[in-house]
Amino acid sequence: MSARTIAFIGLGVMGAPMAANLVRAGFDVVGYNRTAARTDALVAAGGRAAPSAAEAAEGADAVITMLPDSPDVESVVLGEGKVLDRMRPGSLLIDMSTIRPDVARALALAGAEAGVRVLDAPVSGGEQGAVEAKLSIMVGGEEDAFDAARPVLDALGATVVHVGPAGAGQTVKAANQLIVAGVIELVSEALVFLDAHGVDRGSAVRVLAGGLAGSAVLDRKAPSMLARDFDPGFRVDLHHKDLGIVTAAAREAGVAIPMGALAASLMASLRAQGFGDLDHSALLLQVERLSGREGETSN
The missing domain is CATH 3.40.50.720 (NAD(P)-binding Rossmann-like Domain)
Structure with a gap:
């Protein structure tokens, strides 16, 4: 070039x-x-x-x-x-x-x-x-x-x-954001689930990362979630915007995204509670609140 x-x-x-x-x-x-x-x-x-x-x-x-x-x-x-x-x-x-x-x-x-x-x-x-x-x-x-x-x-x-x-790059990015939101939500649920059963979550994450549950999201986000460090690498506000793109594009194409729609709803709720400036891994806070375990988790 x-x-x-x-x-x-x-x-x-x-x-x-x-x-x-x-x-x-x-x-x-x-x-x-x-x-x-x-x-x-x-x-x-x-x-x-x-x-x-x-x-x-x-x-x-x-x-x-x-x-x-x-x-x-x-x-x-x-x-x-x-x-x-x-x-x-x-x-x-x-x-x-x-x-x-x-x-x-x-x-x-x-x-x-x-x-x-x-x-x-x-x-x-x-x-x-x-x-x-x-x-x-x-x-x-x-x-x-x-x-x-x-x-x-x-x-x-x-x-x-x-x-x-033209437009294909943005369509693939929408799919990426759909997957990332869904995996962050599931990682959040898994961490709250493990904590509720008294399992050491750090050890659990290490073994999960080595199996089929392993992913880039788990590798990059779980450590900061365990440390309750939600300084933004990618803000809730932006992921909320991206999930709006996903849901609109899915509706236009007549495609069902039931798990994606739920992730979008949870992200929107987290944002409405005033957490828009936090990292999207703060979905953990939403799961803790829904589970009645707000502020109870430990590393």
């Missing part, structure tokens, strides 16, 4: 380490974030700061957006002073946010009209994966655009897969 200059828009928990990894990979990275102070870390890592998203995109070979929700991406890319107007024909727009598949398809159509190649490339792996450049990246869009973007994506992830046309 000849692209060397990358505009990175959205330097939050995930975006900041991703942008820094691109600098380390040798790209010229120009960053923008609504909270200007968030560009400081990028500048310290060797990147540059732009005063607006549109100015960051000016002259860039590729623009990456990593924003909270569909309206945010639509506003930045298609809204007033839109990024798309500043991009040159043939350049790449890589949206790595988690948004609705239909919005991803609309962005691809708008990009085609402007001569810009668009990919939806949401990620999984959380903050740790972003820091370590070991994200799983599921990519929707044209094959030639994927091939052009591959060096950029390889600098950010360990598993990079083209999964289909």
